[in-house]
Structures are given as C-alpha cells and as structure tokens.
Amino acid sequence: MIDMRLLVGEEWAEWYSMTPAQRLEESSKLWQTYLELGGTLDPEPDPQSPFYDPEEWRAFTAHGRAGVRLVRRGGI
Amino acid sequence: MRSLLMGGQACVLYGAAEFSRDTDIVTVADAENLRRLQAAVEELRADRIAVPPFERHFLDAGHAVHFRCQLPGAEGIRLDVMSKIRGLPDFTVLWDRRTTLETTGETIDVLSLPDLVVAKKTQRDKDWPMITRLVEAHYAQHFDTTDENVIRFWLRELRSPAILIDVALSSPKVCQSLFHERPLLQHAAAGSEELLRVALREEENAEREADRHYWAPLKSELEQLRREHRRPRE
Numbered sequence: 001m002i003d004m005r006l007l008v009g010e011e012w013a014e015w016y017s018m019t020p021a022q023r024l025e026e027s028s029k030l031w032q033t034y035l036e037l038g039g040t041l042d043p044e045p046d047p048q049s050p051f052y053d054p055e056e057w058r059a060f061t062a063h064g065r066a067g068v069r070l071v072r073r074g075g076i
Numbered sequence: 077m078r079s080l081l082m083g084g085q086a087c088v089l090y091g092a093a094e095f096s097r098d099t100d101i102v103t104v105a106d107a108e109n110l111r112r113l114q115a116a117v118e119e120l121r122a123d124r125i126a127v128p129p130f131e132r133h134f135l136d137a138g139h140a141v142h143f144r145c146q147l148p149g150a151e152g153i154r155l156d157v158m159s160k161i162r163g164l165p166d167f168t169v170l171w172d173r174r175t176t177l178e179t180t181g182e183t184i185d186v187l188s189l190p191d192l193v194v195a196k197k198t199q200r201d202k203d204w205p206m207i208t209r210l211v212e213a214h215y216a217q218h219f220d221t222t223d224e225n226v227i228r229f230w231l232r233e234l235r236s237p238a239i240l241i242d243v244a245l246s247s248p249k250v251c252q253s254l255f256h257e258r259p260l261l262q263h264a265a266a267g268s269e270e271l272l273r274v275a276l277r278e279e280e281n282a283e284r285e286a287d288r289h290y291w292a293p294l295k296s297e298l299e300q301l302r303r304e305h306r307r308p309r310e
Contacts, residue, residue, distance in 0.1 A: 002242050004216045012209075016216040020089040021179040027088045030095075041097050041152035048200040050291040051140060053302060056126060 077112035078167075079103035080174055082187040082195055083156070089177060090189050091213025092206050098154035102187060104167040105135040105159035113157065121146035122155060127301035135159040138294055162290045163194045189214060193233050199287040204280055208235040215239055224250055232258060235280075237272045240264045 004013040015023065035041075046052050080103070081089075084096020103109060110132060117130075122143035128134040130141045136159065143155040159167060173188040187195065193210055196203045211233045218226055227247045231254050234240040244251040244264035251265050260275035 001219055002239055004212075007236070007238060008212060012212075013216065015093060016091050016213040018091075020177050023088050023091065023093075024179050027093075034095075041154065043097055043154065046200065046202075048202075050199075050295050051126070051142070051298070053126065053298075055302065055306070 077103065077116055078109055078171060078185075079113070079157075080167075080170060080185050080187045082158075082161075082192060086186045086192055087196075087206055087210060089184070089186055090192065090210050091217070092209035094202075094206055098156055100140075100156045100158070102158050102161060102167065102170065103135075104171070105132050107132075110135075117143055117155075119147070120150055120155070125154075127298055127305055137297070138162070138290075139298070161195050162287060163197065164191055190229055190233070197283045197287065199284045199291070204235070207233070212236050212239065215243075228254065231261060231264075235276055237264075237269045237276065240272065241267055241269060 004016065008016075018026070047054075079101040081099070082102050083098070083100025084094035085099060087094045087096075103113060114130075120143075122145045124130050124141065125144050126142045128139050128141060130143075135141065135157070138158075138160040140156045140158045143157070145151060145153045145155060164170060170187060170191055171185075173191060175186045175188055177184045177186060186192075189210065193207055196207045196210070211230065214226075215230055215234065221227070224247075227243060227250050230243050231240070231247070231251055234243065240261075241264050244261060245267065248265060251261050255261055255265075258279075260272060260279060263272040263275055
C-alpha cells in the first residue's frame with residue numbers, strides 16, 4: 001500500500017479523504033472568497049478547447065471585460 | 077429533466093480539484109427532455125451565447141450549446157449542454173451508470189467516475205492532470221478493496237506510475253488479463269517506472285490526437301456557423 005501523503009503531499013491526501021459533500025462545501029467557500037475579491041465568472045481563454053473562438057475573445061476583451069488583469073507584479 | 081453533471085464540478089465531487097467557471101451537463105436530446113431543458117433555461121433566465129443554436133440536431137452531432145444565466149443568485153454562471161461525448165455510449169447507458177450524491181437535502185446526478193474519466197480524455201493540457209487526480213482519489217478512498225471490478229478500473233485508467241505499479245504487483249492475474257487492452261501494463265507488472273512513464277505519455281498523445289481528429293469536422297462546422305452569425309453585422 002502506498003502512503004498517499006508521501007506520494008501526493010499532505011493537502012491532496014486530505015482533499016482525497018473528504019466526502020463529496022465536504023469537498024463541495026470547501027469549493028463553495030473558495031468560490032465565495034474569489035467572488036468577494038472581485039473574481040469574475042467570465043471564462044478564461046482556452047485556445048485548446050474545440051469551442052474556442054479567437055474573434056469572440058478579442059471582442060470580449062476589447063470591451064474591457066474579463067481577461068487576465070495584472071493586479072500585482074512579483075519582485076522577480 | 078434527465079441530465080448528468082460532468083466537467084469541473086463533477087471532478088470536485090469525485091476528489092479532483094478544478095476551478096471551473098461553468099456548469100457542464102450531458103442530457104438526452106429527445107423532444108420531451110429538450111422541452112424541459114428549455115423550461116429550465118427560461119427559469120434561469122439563461123441566454124444562449126455563441127454558436128451553435130439550441131437545436132436538437134446540433135446536440136445529436138456532438139456539439140455543445142452554451143448559455144449564460146441571468147437569474148439573481150445564479151447570475152453570470154455559464155451552462156454548457158451536450159448530449160454526445162467522444163468515447164462514451166448513449167445517454168441511456170450513462171444514466172444507468174450514474175452516481176447520485178446527496179448534499180444538504182438535494183440530490184445530484186453525476187456522470188459515473190469511469191465515464192467522467194473517458195470524457196476528460198481530450199486534446200486539452202488541463203484535462204490530463206485531472207484524470208490523474210480523479211483516479212488517484214478513488215484509489216486513496218478504496219485502496220483496501222478486493223473488488224475485481226474496481227481493480228480493473230484502476231488498471232485501465234491510473235496515470236500515476238507508482239500507484240499503477242503497486243496495483244499491478246498486488247493483482248498480477250487481473251493485470252495480466254488486461255495486457256491486450258492496455259499494453260503499458262506490462263511495464264507496470266515488470267516494475268519499470270521509467271518505461272511506464274514514457275508509455276503513459278505516448279498513450280496520452282494518442283488520445284489527444286484522436287480527440288483532435290474527432291473534433292475537426294465539428295470545429296469546421298462551428299467556424300461556418302460563426303461566419304454566418306457575423307455576416308449581417310459586417
């Protein structure tokens with residue numbers, strides 16, 4: 001038997017050991033925090049997706065919505 | 077309405093973690109169910125976004141129809157609907173194999189884990205670590221099982237070399253019976269982690285290529301629909 005904590009680390013092992021309901025609850029909390037911090041539900045560009053439409057994405061960002069915004073740059 | 081949750085939210089329920097901004101469902105595209113879906117979409121005040129239109133033949137062809145909800149409380153949530161997924165059987169079979177979860181008094185019908193794993197075998201980078209996590213999580217939750225069906229599932233789908241070797245060595249007969257189906261299991265049975273990693277990468281690349289091939293005509297159709305959709309505004 002493999003020790004999952006050694007293989008995947010403490011956080012993942014803990015996540016795996018939760019029930020679906022617990023994971024749903026933790027995920028909801030993360031979403032709440034994300035939205036309170038100003039996160040958006042707009043999709044991120046995914047050029048590997050078969051549904052990706054570069055024209056739509058250009059129009060989307062040109063109107064000042066969504067997209068990746070630089071909030072803070074690291075020191076490197 | 078008969079539908080099954082799939083995508084990132086289903087992954088969270090099974091033990092992977094994806095910061096998914098949309099809700100993906102698979103549904104049966106018959107007249108009655110689509111009428112119910114239309115009613116649900118209206119209740120959510122969801123507008124269809126992008127192409128294709130919400131029509132049965134597009135769902136039957138394997139396209140996804142995309143909506144964005146406007147109902148307060150669900151505002152901005154994107155809903156993607158499909159009825160056909162590469163590598164998976166008809167919805168009736170998926171429905172029979174579904175997982176039903178109860179959370180805070182509600183029931184959620186979810187694509188079964190083996191079906192979700194197949195659905196995630198796409199051309200996108202981000203789906204492959206998700207498959208690894210999904211099967212790892214299942215192994216972590218059931219590592220002491222003796223159920224041969226579960227062991228077969230792991231041997232068919234595990235992507236973590238160390239765990240795959242562990243399962244192969246502890247269930248050699250089951251492993252050997254699957255050599256023809258998944259040849260890389262021979263490396264797992266021999267404990268050759270390095271060769272196994274290479275073979276897993278090759279297996280992934282072949283699936284990605286198969287997914288690109290599957291989507292090529294559908295992408296052409298989407299591009300044509302986009303051109304037609306934009307033409308009046310040009």
